[in-house]
Every structure is written in C-alpha cells, then in structure tokens.
Amino acid sequence: MPPRPGxxxxxxxxxxxxxxxxxxxxxxxxxGVDGLAKEAGVTSGAFYAHFKSKAAAFTAAVxxxxxxxxxxxxxxxASRGAEWRAAFIDFYLTExxxxxxGESCAMQSLATDVAxxxxxxxxxxxxxxxxxxxATAHGGPRAEAIALLALLSGGVSLARAAQDPALAAExxxxxxxxxxxxxxxxx
Numbered sequence: 642m643p644p645r646p647g648x649x650x651x652x653x654x655x656x657x658x659x660x661x662x663x664x665x666x667x668x669x670x671x672x673g674v675d676g677l678a679k680e681a682g683v684t685s686g687a688f689y690a691h692f693k694s695k696a697a698a699f700t701a702a703v704x705x706x707x708x709x710x711x712x713x714x715x716x717x718x719a720s721r722g723a724e725w726r727a728a729f730i731d732f733y734l735t736e737x738x739x740x741x742x743g744e745s746c747a748m749q750s751l752a753t754d755v756a757x758x759x760x761x762x763x764x765x766x767x768x769x770x771x772x773x774x775x776a777t778a779h780g781g782p783r784a785e786a787i788a789l790l791a792l793l794s795g796g797v798s799l800a801r802a803a804q805d806p807a808l809a810a811e812x813x814x815x816x817x818x819x820x821x822x823x824x825x826x827x828x
Contacts, residue, residue: 653691656681660692661702666743669699669754700762703755706747707769714776725779726789726824733793734813734820738800745801748773749794785827792820 659681663672672680674695678688692698717725717732737746748770755766778786796816803809 649691652683652687656683656688656691657698657701657705660698661706661747662743664699664702664754665706665745665747665750666741669695669758696759696762699754699758700765703747703751703758703762704765704769706751707766707773710746710748711769711773711776714773718776718779727821730789730793730817730820730824733797734817738797738809738813742801746794746797748790749797752794781827785823789820789823792816792823796820 656677660677663677663680667676674688675685677695677698678685681688688698692701714725714729717729721728733746737749742750751766755762773790774783774786777790793816796812800809800812800816803812
C-alpha cells in the first residue's frame with residue numbers, strides 16, 4: 642500500500658522532534674541512532690530513511706530548535722508589544738529553567754555540542770542564531786541583543802548545573818536583575 646499524502650513529512654517531523662528532545666536531554670554523545678529511533682518509536686531503518694546519519698539529524702534538530710526560539714521571540718513581540726523583553730526574560734528564567742531538559746531551549750542546551758560539531762551543524766546554528774539576534778534587537782543595537790541572549794542562555798545553563806536549589810534560584814534571580822536592568826538602559 643502506498644503511503645498517504647504527507648505521511649513521509651509527518652514521519653520525518655516526528656523523528657526530528659524526538660531527536661531534538663533526545664539531543665537536548667542527553668547531548669550529542671548521549672544517544673546513538675538506535676536510541677534516537679527508539680525515542681521516536683521507529684526502527685533504525687526508518688530513521689535512516691529520513692536522515693543519512695546521526696550528525697545529519699543533529700544538524701536538522703539544531704536548526705529546528707533555533708527556529709523554534711525565533712518563533713517564540715516573535716510570538717512574545719506580537720502578544721506583549723513594547724513589554725515583550727521583560728515577559729521573555731521572565732519566561733526564560735522560569736519555564737525554560739524548570740522544564741524537562743528535553744523541552745529546554747536549543748540555544749542553551751545544544752550550544753556546547755554545536756561548538757564541537759561538524760561545520761554543517763555549526764552553520765545551521767549560526768544561520769538561525771543570526772535571525773534570533775535580529776529579532777531580539779528588534780531595531781535596537783545588536784550588541785545589546787547578543788548580550789541579553791548570552792546572559793539568559795548562560796544563566797540558565799549555570800542554574801541547571803547547580804545541585805543546590807537555593808544556588809540555582811540565586812543565579813536565576815541575579816540574571817533576571819541584570820537582564821531587566823539591561824533592558825531598562827536600552828529603552
């Protein structure tokens with residue numbers, strides 16, 4: 642029986658979403674193709690029908706994860722108007738800090754693996770990150786947008802690494818104060 646229209650695209654999207662969660666939760670080295678396929682509920686053969694390698698799936702997951710961040714920023718801008726940055730900071734330092742690692746932000750959870758990845762994955766990250774910078778700058782200085790993104794991503798990484806919940810909260814609070822102050826200065 643031939644596949645129904647759109648079935649291949651749906652299957653690829655499901656595998657990609659699962660691979661993204663797997664890479665964010667376990668890191669690039671934490672899962673092989675068999676593990677990625679199992680997480681997606683498909684066979685390794687089905688995985689290879691959509692991605693030629695684990696590295697190809699990682700590159701696609703990085704691009705998709707960063708594009709999802711861009712979509713999120715644009716949604717905050719559309720729904721919150723001039724106050725979008727403060728709302729985004731609060732979201733990033735609560736939801737993105739406390740969600741399951743597999744649901745975390747690709748910028749924060751995949752950056753260290755991207756730094757060690759092949760040129761294709763780095764290019765996918767950079768292409769989307771450039772768009773994230775532009776959206777975050779929203780007509781303002783790029784340097785301030787880059788600093789805000791680095792502060793949020795690094796702050797969440799450090800807070801997640803802290804074993805002591807009080808230290809994690811202290812990190813998040815300090816980052817929130819610094820980020821909001823940065824936003825106030827730029828307005």
